[in-house]
Amino acid sequence: MTVAMQTNLHPAWLPADAFRAIGSRRTVISATTSDSPLIDTVYAEVRAACYRFGGTVTRSSVDDDTDLMLRLTSEPGGLGDEGYSVGRADGITTVTADGPAGLLYGLFHLVRLGGSAFTGDPVTDDRATRTHRPAVRRRMLNHWDNVDVNPLMGQIERGYAGGSIFWRAGALTDDLDRLRTYARLLAATGINAITVNNVNVGRTEARLLTDRLDDVATIAAIFRAYGIALHLSVSFASPMVLGGPPTADPLDESVRAWWAATTARVYDAVPDFGGYVVKADSEGQPGPFAYGRSHADGANMLADALAPYGGVVHWRAFVYNHRQDWRDRSTDRARAAYDHFAPLDGQFHDNAILQVKYGPMDFQAREPVSPVIGAMPATRLAVELQVTQEYTGHQLHVCYLGPLWSEVLGFRFDGDGDGPFTGDAGSTVAGIAEHGGSLVAVSNVGDDPFWCGHPLAQANLYAFGRLAWEPAADPVVLLDEWISLTFPADTVDDPALVRGVLHAMMDGSWRTYERYTAPLGVGFMVRPADHYGPSVDGYEYTQWGTYHFADRDGVGVDRTRAAGTGFAGQYPKPWADVYESIADCPDELLLFFHHVPYGHVLRSGSTVIQHIYDTHFAGADEAATMREHWQRLADAGLDPALYARVADRLDEQVRSAREWRDQINTYFFRKSGVPDAHGRRIH
Numbered sequence: 001m002t003v004a005m006q007t008n009l010h011p012a013w014l015p016a017d018a019f020r021a022i023g024s025r026r027t028v029i030s031a032t033t034s035d036s037p038l039i040d041t042v043y044a045e046v047r048a049a050c051y052r053f054g055g056t057v058t059r060s061s062v063d064d065d066t067d068l069m070l071r072l073t074s075e076p077g078g079l080g081d082e083g084y085s086v087g088r089a090d091g092i093t094t095v096t097a098d099g100p101a102g103l104l105y106g107l108f109h110l111v112r113l114g115g116s117a118f119t120g121d122p123v124t125d126d127r128a129t130r131t132h133r134p135a136v137r138r139r140m141l142n143h144w145d146n147v148d149v150n151p152l153m154g155q156i157e158r159g160y161a162g163g164s165i166f167w168r169a170g171a172l173t174d175d176l177d178r179l180r181t182y183a184r185l186l187a188a189t190g191i192n193a194i195t196v197n198n199v200n201v202g203r204t205e206a207r208l209l210t211d212r213l214d215d216v217a218t219i220a221a222i223f224r225a226y227g228i229a230l231h232l233s234v235s236f237a238s239p240m241v242l243g244g245p246p247t248a249d250p251l252d253e254s255v256r257a258w259w260a261a262t263t264a265r266v267y268d269a270v271p272d273f274g275g276y277v278v279k280a281d282s283e284g285q286p287g288p289f290a291y292g293r294s295h296a297d298g299a300n301m302l303a304d305a306l307a308p309y310g311g312v313v314h315w316r317a318f319v320y321n322h323r324q325d326w327r328d329r330s331t332d333r334a335r336a337a338y339d340h341f342a343p344l345d346g347q348f349h350d351n352a353i354l355q356v357k358y359g360p361m362d363f364q365a366r367e368p369v370s371p372v373i374g375a376m377p378a379t380r381l382a383v384e385l386q387v388t389q390e391y392t393g394h395q396l397h398v399c400y401l402g403p404l405w406s407e408v409l410g411f412r413f414d415g416d417g418d419g420p421f422t423g424d425a426g427s428t429v430a431g432i433a434e435h436g437g438s439l440v441a442v443s444n445v446g447d448d449p450f451w452c453g454h455p456l457a458q459a460n461l462y463a464f465g466r467l468a469w470e471p472a473a474d475p476v477v478l479l480d481e482w483i484s485l486t487f488p489a490d491t492v493d494d495p496a497l498v499r500g501v502l503h504a505m506m507d508g509s510w511r512t513y514e515r516y517t518a519p520l521g522v523g524f525m526v527r528p529a530d531h532y533g534p535s536v537d538g539y540e541y542t543q544w545g546t547y548h549f550a551d552r553d554g555v556g557v558d559r560t561r562a563a564g565t566g567f568a569g570q571y572p573k574p575w576a577d578v579y580e581s582i583a584d585c586p587d588e589l590l591l592f593f594h595h596v597p598y599g600h601v602l603r604s605g606s607t608v609i610q611h612i613y614d615t616h617f618a619g620a621d622e623a624a625t626m627r628e629h630w631q632r633l634a635d636a637g638l639d640p641a642l643y644a645r646v647a648d649r650l651d652e653q654v655r656s657a658r659e660w661r662d663q664i665n666t667y668f669f670r671k672s673g674v675p676d677a678h679g680r681r682i683h
């Protein structure tokens with residue numbers, strides 16, 4: 001195989017220069033298995049780098065001139081399928097792995113190290129051997145891409161980077177090089193699983209499972225070369241849609257037989273197929289409720305069909321009543337996933353993984369961690385994050401999400417939660433996902449030349465993969481890694497300036513976004529349908545269960561056990577008590593759990609209304625400052641198209657942040673009648 005490099009495409013975190021250190025040296029690849037496509041990939045990667053930078057690569061044995069040895073052990077040495085070790089002695093840097101995937105990940109580790117991979121202790125030049133293993137078994141990206149253009153949602157549901165890289169108006173893309181380039185980028189972050197179609201499965205998309213399997217096999221072959229297993233989103237009603245039995249009842253023998261036979265054909269076409277992802281009984285998708293069956297019945301049926309081949313089903317827990325009456329105060333969408341799934345703990349088969357969104361609502365910029373994640377110790381769980389910026393600015397706003405995810409992954413259900421994540425993973429969200437489960441995120445990639453619409457949104461994709469491999473990693477360090485790779489020092493005029501500006505813009509950008517949008521965890525003040533820009537009451541009288549209950553006296557949702565919906569009681573102690581108490585509830589979640597008067601004094605000492613004004617003025621100012629920072633790079637030698645793209649989007653971010661500021665402040669001023677203590681202009 002050859003290593004794909006497309007010149008019209010932004011190279012993201014793998015510009016040619018990232019391979020300079022490896023490509024200018026003498027490498028030996030020592031692997032007794034010669035028939036692994038992953039070893040071929042490693043070889044092709046190093047060869048392409050050497051071609052460019054003058055080094056050499058052989059598959060023979062080490063000699064006096066060797067700088068780098070990439071070595072597959074003949075006996076497993078405890079590194080696992082994907083682990084590797086890196087060390088240096090006698091002037092040779094050595095990567096050792098038990099399996100081909102480990103060697104590939106080890107190679108990308110060297111890419112991250114750059115030149116420093118070939119230096120050791122100043123005196124001995126040695127470097128102690130360190131071992132690296134992924135924390136989580138499956139590190140998966142879900143693409144919400146439609147094969148046919150959907151009349152409402154387009155080619156990609158919640159996509160902000162152009163069309164799909166997989167599908168174009170009903171057909172498989174003819175740009176397979178682009179898929180190769182994508183697979184390579186993902187492997188470099190540690191991603192090892194992917195879905196290529198939306199969880200809302202339409203008629204055409206359903207057929208990927210049967211008569212469009214060829215397309216699936218074509219994509220799978222490309223991703224296989226980079227250690228990434230293909231999974232498919234499937235419709236629960238597939239038998240009915242695809243000419244099988246006239247029912248989808250999971251306990252009906254003919255339905256079970258249909259899934260078994262269909263799955264067997266999938267594995268004939270794609271022997272290393274990963275499995276199914278299912279959105280059932282959710283926002284109109286079919287599911288087991290229609291037959292009076294439980295979600296464990298539904299998931300287990302698919303798990304059983306996949307089990308003979310080692311496949312898994314990711315069964316989504318995003319099940320709630322999306323036809324709620326806003327007048328009905330007894331129904332709380334936040335409660336729904338727990339109410340549906342917690343009682344099923346222990347009933348899911350071993351290869352059924354329950355995929356839970358990180359928060360109880362829907363990917364808001366601030367939500368508490370979903371209590372489902374802490375409530376199902378006898379179930380394998382996948383935690384779902386959203387890289388695509390559905391509620392965080394549509395890749396028009398700079399919003400580096402690494403810190404949000406890191407907070408979520410480090411949240412401890414056993415209570416000790418506020419401190420920094422120590423890596424003692426037991427009861428953390430990451431620790432729970434590590435227990436045979438997965439970390440999953442919805443991708444932000446499309447056919448845009450910068451992959452993600454906003455060039456800086458690439459950092460989110462990068463950080464997700466890296467955090468899935470190492471959840472305890474510091475997100476700012478990961479951002480720094482991304483900056484080093486994406487803007488290599490020899491390719492920009494003033495690397496320190498570039499690094500400084502990007503950190504100044506991005507490190508705190510999620511909190512900035514939080515400041516100028518919905519306050520104190522209340523969420524959903526977005527424009528309905530497209531979810532961009534402010535619309536404070538846009539969702540207030542809808543069927544979606546997303547309300548803030550602002551009136552002249554106060555705002556927020558009472559989710560206490562004592563007087564509200566009881567959602568706070570879905571957490572184990574101490575969180576059930578912390579969230580129940582107005583005094584103890586963290587400020588940033590106050591309005592998620594409590595309805596309080598505008599004059600309520602926060603833990604910070606500010607009143608709720610003054611906090612709203614202050615954060616919205618500050619957030620919009622911070623957006624303007626981001627733009628000023630970027631302007632300092634106007635002559636820094638960046639790719640002019642990239643500079644211009646970011647500059648344009650920053651103009652929109654500044655405009656939009658002001659719009660948010662003014663609408664939110666004006667709304668609450670009009671409701672409360674309380675003036676800003678600092679007399680700033682509120683309309």
Ligand code: GCW
Pocket residue numbers: 144157158199200279283318362363390
């Ligand atoms: O956030 C919501 C989105 C839907 C999406 C759904 C889900 C794929 O608005 O577009 O559908 O979540 O996660 O299933």
